[in-house]
Amino acid sequence: xxxxxxxxxxxxxxxxxxxxxxxxxxxxxxxxxxxxxxxxxxxxxxxxxxxxxxxxxxxxxxxxxxxxxxxxxxxxxxxxxxxxxxxxxxxxxxxxxxxxxxxxxxxxxxxxxxxxxxxxxxxxxxxxxxxxxxxxxxxxxxxxxxxxxxxxxxxxxxxxxxxxxxxxxxxxxxxxxxxxxxxxxxxxxxxxxxxxxxxxxxxxxxxxxxxxxxxxxxxxxxxxxxxxxxxxxxxxxxxxxxxxxxxxxxxxxxxxxxxxxxxxxxxxxxxxxxxxxxxxxxxxxxxxxxxxxxxxxxxxxxxxxxxxxxxxx
Amino acid sequence: xxxxxxxxxxxxxxxxxxxxxxxxxxxxxxxxxxxxxxxxxxxxxxxxxxxxxxxxxxxxxxxxxxxxxxxxxxxxxxxxxxxxxxxxxxxxxxxxxxxxxxxxxxxxxxxxxxxxxxxxxxxxxxxxxxxxxxxxxxxxxxxxxxxxxxxxxxxxxxxxxxxxxxxxxxxxxxxxxxxxxxxx
Numbered sequence: 001x002x003x004x005x006x007x008x009x010x011x012x013x014x015x016x017x018x019x020x021x022x023x024x025x026x027x028x029x030x031x032x033x034x035x036x037x038x039x040x041x042x043x044x045x046x047x048x049x050x051x052x053x054x055x056x057x058x059x060x061x062x063x064x065x066x067x068x069x070x071x072x073x074x075x076x077x078x079x080x081x082x083x084x085x086x087x088x089x090x091x092x093x094x095x096x097x098x099x100x101x102x103x104x105x106x107x108x109x110x111x112x113x114x115x116x117x118x119x120x121x122x123x124x125x126x127x128x129x130x131x132x133x134x135x136x137x138x139x140x141x142x143x144x145x146x147x148x149x150x151x152x153x154x155x156x157x158x159x160x161x162x163x164x165x166x167x168x169x170x171x172x173x174x175x176x177x178x179x180x181x182x183x184x185x186x187x188x189x190x191x192x193x194x195x196x197x198x199x200x201x202x203x204x205x206x207x208x209x210x211x212x213x214x215x216x217x218x219x220x221x222x223x224x225x226x227x228x229x230x231x232x233x234x235x236x237x238x239x240x241x242x243x244x245x246x247x248x249x250x251x252x253x254x255x256x257x258x259x260x261x262x263x264x265x266x267x268x269x270x271x272x273x274x275x276x277x278x279x280x281x282x283x284x285x286x287x288x289x290x291x292x293x294x295x296x297x298x299x300x301x302x303x304x305x306x307x308x309x310x311x312x313x
Numbered sequence: 314x315x316x317x318x319x320x321x322x323x324x325x326x327x328x329x330x331x332x333x334x335x336x337x338x339x340x341x342x343x344x345x346x347x348x349x350x351x352x353x354x355x356x357x358x359x360x361x362x363x364x365x366x367x368x369x370x371x372x373x374x375x376x377x378x379x380x381x382x383x384x385x386x387x388x389x390x391x392x393x394x395x396x397x398x399x400x401x402x403x404x405x406x407x408x409x410x411x412x413x414x415x416x417x418x419x420x421x422x423x424x425x426x427x428x429x430x431x432x433x434x435x436x437x438x439x440x441x442x443x444x445x446x447x448x449x450x451x452x453x454x455x456x457x458x459x460x461x462x463x464x465x466x467x468x469x470x471x472x473x474x475x476x477x478x479x480x481x482x483x484x485x486x487x488x489x490x491x492x493x494x495x496x497x
Contacts, residue, residue, distance in 0.1 A: 022386040023416070029390030030412035036405025041453055047404040054398035058352065065356045139401025140354040140365040141467070143452040143460060146401045148355070189454035210363075210454060211463035 045175070052152070052177030059150050059180040062136030066150075066270070129273040131155040135170075135266055136180070143210060145188035146174065147266055149181040149274070157181050157274050160240060160283060165272045168246035168264040169193070169234060173274065181274075185266060186247070187212055194237040195247050197230050204257055206232060206247055214248050216257040226250055226258045239282030242275070335493035342489040343384060344392065346482070347372045351396040363464045366471035368478075369396045370444055371437070373411060375475065375482040377418055378433045389415040406451045414440055434475055441471040 009015040040047055081088070133151040151157055153176045163170045163183050171185040184191055189210040196203045202225050206214045216232060218224065230250040236243030248260035277283055322329055351369030373392060377384055389411030396407040421436065422428075428436075445468050449456055 023419075025385075025387035026389070026412055026416050026419075029387050030409055030416065033390060033393065033405050033408030033410070033412055037403060037409050037451060038405070040403040040405050041451070044403065044453065051398050051404070054395075058355065058399060061352075062356050137355045137357070139363075139399075140357060141363060141367045142401035143363050143449045143456075143464060144401045144454055145363075189457065189460060209457060210460035211457075213459075 048175040051182065052175060052180070055148055055180040055182060056152070056177040059136050059148065059177075062148060063134060063150055066134045066136055128276070130161060130276055131157055131274045132271055133181075133274065135183075135269055135272055138185070138266060144190075145185040145208065145210065147171065147183045147185055149173075149183055149272070150179070151274065152177045152179045152181050154178050155274075158277075160277050162241045162245075162275050162278070163272050164245055164275060165264045165269045167269070168248075168262075169241060170264050170266055170269065170272050172240060186214060186262060193241070193247065194235045195232040196235040196243075197226070198233045198244075198246075199230075202226065203235055203237075204232070206260060212262070213251075214260040214262065215254075216248070216250065216260050218257045221256060224253060224255065224257065226253055228253060228258075230258075231263075232260055236278060239279035239286065240277055242278040331495050332492035333494060333496050334490050338491075338493065339489050342485055343376045343380075344388075346485055347376065347392050348395055351392075351399060355399050363460075363467055366441075366467050366474055367396075367400075367444065367448070368474075369400075370407070370411065370414075371441060371471060371474060371478050372482065374414070374418075374437045374440060375478045377415065378437060379479060379482055380486060381422060384415075386415055386419055387412070389413075402448060403451065403453045406448060410444055410447055410451075414444060430476075430479070433479070437475045438472040441475070442468055445471065 009019050036047075131151040133149045133155075136148040136150050138147040139145065147170070149157075149163070157173055157176050159173050159176060161173045163173060169186060171183045171188075171191065173181050174184045175182040185208070186193060186206065187208040187210065189208050191208040193206045194203065195206045195216065202218065203220070204216045204218045206216050209215055216226070218226070228250055232247045232250065234241040234243055234245045234247055246263050248262050250258040251261050252259040347369055350372035353368055354365040357365065369392070373384075373389070390408050393407035393409070393411035394404075396402075396411070397404045400407065418436070418440065425432070445464070449460070449464060454460070
């Protein structure tokens, strides 16, 4: 369609001025956007309160779509389950037999673990969850990977708290609104998480690549001990995540580590748990590196000196 | 005439004269539809990679190309600010890019005033591809080759989605200008 002729100014001074003002305002808008962009790249937290208000407004609608999403997934799962029921039943029965044996073994190991810990006088408190919430939505168009939660400041959620599902780590709270929170997912290209191999103590960093996979980088270089199928769990370094939570499974070996697939895929997750920060003192010390650590001598130094990288935003 | 046939001056919407559109609807529908376009991808899916096309920006493009002169030249800034609040990009990226897109299209249009659908589609595809790349550049994350590869379907979807969005915008435009009240 041709533009309407009213947009041609002709000799009318008024039309010329209004056209000029339009260009002026649009140019000013672009310049303002550029300034805001520079400011928010320099200080990412500068607009957190405004975004908090916006995500508070969006969160209730997100609850509805999240419920519909999980409902439809459940429906399809139900249908496929019904079709496969016979074969699955036999396989499950066999699996339960094996699992009973393993469970008995695990009981013995747990008892032994308790005994050894009491010998060492170690005390480990269970993390009581701060809140349970739905994953309301995510930034599906942007190159950054963030998700929204339906709980916020009023539920006691503060930035830095780890977000886990029943399958493993999802990410870390980045900003909070009154009733919503923004979570940095593990696959974001700015996310770094200290991990170790579940069966021994090969330590590494798991960095997001932005494409759904994690790049696992070993800290001690040399012969790469990783194998395809290894389970990586959090190491507890850095103080944000408690140790031993499942993170990812190695799918490919590279010279300096490997590629890993997430265990807790946000798209397949309904409910997540927000946990308190594992060691708040360590996090506080890492945020303000000039302050001395707590003078109390019994707080042991954190393993993994490079853990400050985890605070990278 | 009405004495002979009471429905002579009406169609299936009612009387054809003494009717006017609702000014509120005529003014608000474009803005509301663009804001809804910004919101929908956030609510649809929680996924590990960028997948959906920037629906808000594509709706803005469709309105701008199909109804030149309806949105003021500076409309990219406030609408972009709303998009920035929910999109996950650093605040200011859409304010900048949407404003630049509006100015750019205005300049192109001064050169090619008469256009058809195919040319509109070509323009929209070009602008959408440039926008996709610029948005990745200013996203604040590291621009890796893996990220580029995984975000490629977004480009394809944006280009292919324009005709559908154009149809939707056309029907929204009809709704926007539909007769709402009787005058006189």
